[in-house]
Amino acid sequence: EAAVTQSPRNKVAVTGGKVTLSCNQTNNHNNMYWYRQDTGHGLRLIHYSYGAGSTEKGDIPDGYKASRPSQENFSLILELATPSQTSVYFCASGDDRGGSDYTFGSGTRLLVI
Amino acid sequence: GQGVEQPDNLMSVEGTFARVNCTYSTSGFNGLSWYQQREGHAPVFLSYVVLDGLKDSGHFSTFLSRSNGYSYLLLTELQIKDSASYLCAVREPNYNVLYFGSGTKLTVEP
Numbered sequence: 001e002a003a004v005t006q007s008p009r010n011k012v013a014v015t016g017g018k019v020t021l022s023c024n025q026t027n028n029h030n031n032m033y034w035y036r037q038d039t040g041h042g043l044r045l046i047h048y049s050y051g052a053g054s055t056e057k058g059d060i061p062d063g064y065k066a067s068r069p070s071q072e073n074f075s076l077i078l079e080l081a082t083p084s085q086t087s088v089y090f091c092a093s094g095d096d097r098g099g100s101d102y103t104f105g106s107g108t109r110l111l112v113i
Numbered sequence: 114g115q116g117v118e119q120p121d122n123l124m125s126v127e128g129t130f131a132r133v134n135c136t137y138s139t140s141g142f143n144g145l146s147w148y149q150q151r152e153g154h155a156p157v158f159l160s161y162v163v164l165d166g167l168k169d170s171g172h173f174s175t176f177l178s179r180s181n182g183y184s185y186l187l188l189t190e191l192q193i194k195d196s197a198s199y200l201c202a203v204r205e206p207n208y209n210v211l212y213f214g215s216g217t218k219l220t221v222e223p
Binding site: 031102104 | 155161
């Protein structure tokens with residue numbers, strides 16, 4: 001069954017440390033996306049990718065990097081984690097058809113202390 | 114990006130209906146999607162609309178007016194289990210990027 005898998009499910013990190021959130025999809029979708037979700041803000045786009053080797057900035061890219069080494073994998077990297085990056089992070093994949101929906105991962109809950 | 118606005122909360126009664134409103138301003142538009150999200154879970158796709166008018170999908174219906182930048186999700190014959198957050202998202206033409214509103218938390222009371 002086609003799916004989007006995120007790891008880890010939960011993460012506690014220290015301020016100033018490096019954090020890598022991983023996402024793997026088996027949908028063979030070209031596009032992948034990273035969002036964060038905070039109370040009162042909904043889902044906000046951090047980075048996205050339209051294929052292996054590409055990364056594009058979303059609305060809130062500051063403090064985040066992204067990497068798309070293959071069609072299946074899309075990582076979000078926090079080089080120097082800060083408490084303001086405590087959030088729930090969702091990865092999603094989608095194709096280029098207008099009516100198609102995203103397939104979301106289950107989310108990663110990150111706490112930066 | 115896009116500006117997508119939704120009311121924070123909505124309450125209704127079991128057996129009746131609820132209308133979740135969404136307004137948006139866009140630099141590009143390739144349709145609007147609705148998602149349901151339960152606490153602690155990922156969003157689940159409900160509907161996609163790109164043409165004006167009402168799209169009836171039974172329990173969930175969606176309306177779109179592109180000239181007014183307005184959509185709503187209509188839930189009929191409400192059940193307690195419909196209590197959840199409902200997210201409106203505008204789809205940009207490039208790479209189908211979705212821009213989400215902050216979501217409306219619907220509470221269905223007995």
